[in-house]
Amino acid sequence: MLFARTRRPVSTFRHSLTRPAVAIGVGLGLVLSTGAGAVAATAADSFATPLRAITNDAKATLVDAEATLDEAAEVSADAASPDLDLKATDTTIDTAGLRSEIAVLSDLELLPTFVLTDVADATAEEAAAVEAQTARLQDAVDDAQAAKQAAAEKAAKKAAEKKRVAEAKKKAAAKAAKEAAALANVNTVAGAQATAARMAADTYGWGSGEFSCLVSLWSKESGWNYQAYNAGSGATGIPQALPGSKMASAGSDWQTNAATQIKWGLDYISRAYGSPCSAWGHSQSVNWY
Known part of the structure; x- marks a missing residue:
């Protein structure tokens, strides 16, 4: 200078x-x-x-x-x-x-x-x-x-902005991959039942006895298949909601996510029957719940 x-x-x-x-x-x-x-x-x-x-x-x-x-x-x-x-x-x-x-x-x-x-x-x-x-x-x-x-x-x-965007994309991709893996897991029979057991206990305080009734009920209804569909009645998903669009109240991904269907189904059972065992008893007597 x-x-x-x-x-x-x-x-x-x-x-x-x-x-x-x-x-x-x-x-x-x-x-x-x-x-x-x-x-x-x-x-x-x-x-x-x-x-x-x-x-x-x-x-x-x-x-x-x-x-x-x-x-x-x-x-x-x-x-x-x-x-x-x-x-x-x-x-x-x-x-x-x-x-x-x-x-x-x-x-x-x-x-x-x-x-x-x-x-x-x-x-x-x-x-x-x-x-x-x-x-x-x-x-x-x-x-x-x-x-x-x-x-x-x-x-x-x-360069810093480029690096930030790259890192953000990397994190988003990792998050998406993690969510996809979790979704794939929850959409299996074992994953859906594990999710239902956790939700039943955490949200409603239902123990193993009630969960056993829930397993029996939804095994009969859908075999715990989130893609189950009754062509005759239009009942859909694991809880066989009729119509299936009712489950949108639990989440917009109700058609692809077993956890969303389970969330809706547990709420329905709680409101309509009070517990899974009561719902299972009703199903056994009239063949629906």
Whole structure:
């Protein structure tokens, strides 16, 4: 990520600095006559500090410029990543001018002090131009990285949803298989009788004696076959409901589920006769219940 750097302002003394003849004479190491010692000492004291400031500011400008080059190189490397789609963005950062100025400014110890300001200013201007290009390219890199992240998140979300749907289907299939197996079991004679015994005890409190009567009653009526059908009367299913559609009150699957037929049949016996043995006694006496 590119962070804007605060560029060191050009020192105010760069453009306001004057070079009086006496100061230049001192700077060049000339010896003045007529009180030369006093004049040289005064000039050196007044001019030494600005000269050091110019040199220090030039050094700081050089450090900033080199940092700008490093930053440009980092952003260019990011932009060159094959994983990023920068579309039609120009990824070029022209650093030739800055490198040239840095090469000159790097020899600041050998440069005359009075030209350092101009060289430093030229270097700063080139650095500003490179920074602008770097910022533009960094924005493009940031946009491309954001787009890449968004695409990755979208793909991950899609994969997670696909996995969730697959797991849901798997669970539904397992549940359906379990229910199919249970239905197949309850639709057998043994399964139907086991289901009836459990319902009779849990719902009505009927024990083994009553269940024995129930076995006899429905063995006579249907042989505990959930598909039993009396063509003469239209009686249907294990309890031989007449008509069979009555059993819909116990469940919509009354035609295919022995448990639903048993549920309806036990309720009918309870309401009509009070218990399976009473219903069995009635059936024995009149041949129906």
